[in-house]
Amino acid sequence: MKNVLSIFLMVFLLTLTYSSAGAADMINGAGASFPYPVYSSWAYDYHKATGIKFNYQSIGSGGGQRQIVGRTVDFGASDDPVKPEALKKDNLFQFPAVIGGVVPVVNISGIKDGELKLDAETLCGIYLGEIKKWNDAKLISLNPKLKLPDAGITVVQRSDGSGTTAIFTNYLAGVCTSFKNKVGEGKSVKWPAGIGGKGNEGVANYVKKSPNSIGYVEFAYAKQNKLTYTQLKNKAGNFVQPNFDSFGDAAESGDFDSKKDFYAWLNNTPGKTSWPIAGATFILLAKEKKDSNVKTVRFFEWVFKNGDAKAKELVYVPLPKSLKDKVRAYWKANGIQ
């Protein structure tokens, strides 16, 4: 028995000493799933180039905000911009990292990428549970040439606190008053219909698995998983396809002001060819965490220099050069570089 006890003790001490080594080169962050594909790709390249580990866990924008406010991570990520007053209250910095578009995706047999046309009214109707079937008269009148099935629509939304949902509902509430009154906007709202997936990942997974379903995801998820995306009617009244150019057009209209900690939305922008549902995704830092802030900022400095190609490959829009400079100035002004 004594032997067993001493072995027990030795294993304990050994693992104890071993396990507390090697903590230095890790940046821990969590938040939005919207930029997860590009962050994880950047982190992979950054680790190769510098040896520093950038651990990003995709748990949703609500989670990113909660965890940085609770100071359980080094940085939080959110596509739902935090208002300057709230930042001040929780002692946070905020800056944009990359821009992307939210696209409706469907799973209807026989319908290919970019064939189905939707407008604000039909999208609202579907997510309010008012349009229940794919062969609804409103959908047919928008898509006279398509063969839409006589099947119920399985609506998929996000179950978690999501910036993608914030962008999506901000758009729907902006273009359709009944949605604004019945549901409202926010990171997680009370959906009248459908099933909820966890993260962009979960929504993409459910749409992929369920026939006759519709969901909304960041475009990289649609592309990587070969989900069928739709066209949308924008503010100028044109039907547009989601792609790098239409997201870029939306990004151009963005009014990012470093004095307001870059708080801005990119929804329903007036450009002729701009995609109506787009947004920037933001990084949140705790003001007093000086050391880890420098590490995080170093990562994004590296990304601003070397990450544009990777972002474009995944159909995210890198920040325009002028905005990058504004962000750099913001870092400098706040002494985190």
Place this chain on the structure above:
Amino acid sequence: MAGACPCHSIFLIAERYETLVIQKKNPIDLLFSVITAGASFMVILLVIGIFAILLKESSLSIGKFGFIKFIVTNEWNPVTELFGAAASIYGTMVTTAIALIIAIPIAIGIAVFVTEIATDFLKGPIGAAIELLAAIPSIIYGMWGLFTVAPIMTKYIEPALQKSLGLVPLIGMLFQGTPMGIDLLTASVILSIMIIPFTASISRDAFNLTPAVVKESAYAVGATQWEVVRDVVLPYSKMGVFGGIVLSLGRALGETMAVAFVLGNNHQITSSLFSAAATITVTLANEFTEADKDIYLSSLFHLALVLFMMSFIVLAAAKFLLFKAERKINR
């Protein structure tokens, strides 16, 4: 000193106690007894600690919504910051109830088969299979549910149910809407498969305790096997079976992973089993790390508290009933 103990009275507590009192004079022994006592009081400390911490963390929500009102309010709206647990509690109760309805007959059937019907050759493997089924991690059930069971439900079982039972008045209410496979019914089915082994193995043990003499005298007067089971074995072992069912009930109430994959996370109370829902556990798993406002997080702690109390009360009540029944038998 130990020699003072009269050695034939093995199970008399009083005399043993006497031994112990003498023993406690040894300082190392005293130390050892204090250490072991401390370790066992850890359990009491944990129960009180969990309750106290959950109560403290949910105080914000209890203060704003009220403990009881929170339970009966059907509202889960992070936008307006109004929270109520009714939908989650409803989901927990419905999945648990359906899982038990499916699992109990099957589990008892298995126990009957293993104890009364199977030859010795079959007893071993089936018993082992049941034990293994109980050991599979719940996340495996969840994954299997999402990738394998949900598509089968969508394609075959749910449309079939809709076409048959769905047309019956009243019961038909349960089978409305588009069959999606990610819903209450699928979650309940997975849950029932998960709890079958718990009920089955405890029922089997209880059946085995029925004295052979009693069974044989029933056979001697010409009873069939089924009559022996129904009129002799089941009444004799009903408390044991009840214990098994309660254990499964406890498991089903608190299971997270097996249902998280296939429930669809929607805070709504609907009559149809074909709609997405939320249980307390799934709500916690999905939203706990992501609740952004303090009141939101506090409400989640409040949910955890409700779940803790639910399972604690159910199990404690069952323990109490079993205890009382035991005393009755012993008298």
Place this chain on the structure above:
Amino acid sequence: MNIERRRKAENIIALFLSSLAAFSGISWLVFILGDVLIHGIGALKLSLFISDPVPPGVEGGGLRNAFAGQMLITLFATLIGVPFGVLGGTFLAEYARGTRVAAVVSILSDIMVSVPSIVIGTFIYAVLVKPLGHFSGWAGATALAVIMIPVVLRTTEDMLSLVPWTLREAAFALGAPYYKVIIQVVYRAAATGIFTGILLAVARVAGETAPLLFTSFNNAYFSLNMNGPISSLTATIFQYAMGPYDDWHAQAWAASFVITATVLLITIVGRILISWRLK
């Protein structure tokens, strides 16, 4: 005559139904295990164990981080939980045998065994994650240890109670103090039983997911730092299976296969030990 026939028919129907139930029980097991086996074996590659995850879209990658993290968390959970469980069980079966305190702790432990594991996760988040300001492997290990303690405690109590009291008295007669009797005689007599109890408790917590989600969190990199977020197989399976990428699904199946095989193996060893001992 008519009654006779009805009874016979009833008997046959009832026996048929219970055979059917037993058969269905077996077929569920075959179904699940077969499914895990088929999907898992195909995705089982050496790289799964020796390389770290890569971002979606990049070929290859593995779950080395999750294997290491899972082992570390389970190991520390065992190291924390087992002493409490064994010592606590010792108190109930020896020093406090037959007392009211023992009965209360025993019943509370039985209830604790069935407390939802996710509730324990929220509890540990409140006491170890929020005050310390970061997710950590320690928090995960502690959460699992809390689940283990009552399980080990109850088995230890049962196993020690099975050791005949005469054995202790024989040792008392030689003048040994009680603690020596417990350590050198009682533990030795119950060693297999206690060990089996520990094995089964390890098997139980090794497959737990819910209490790890808010405690050890997850980590995309290989890390042995118990003070920071650390990856676990089960949390990774949850993330990967809910995700949309096909290679994530494949890796989740492979990880499920490994974890199921391990847990079942431990369980089988435990069961064999028990039946071997009871003979």
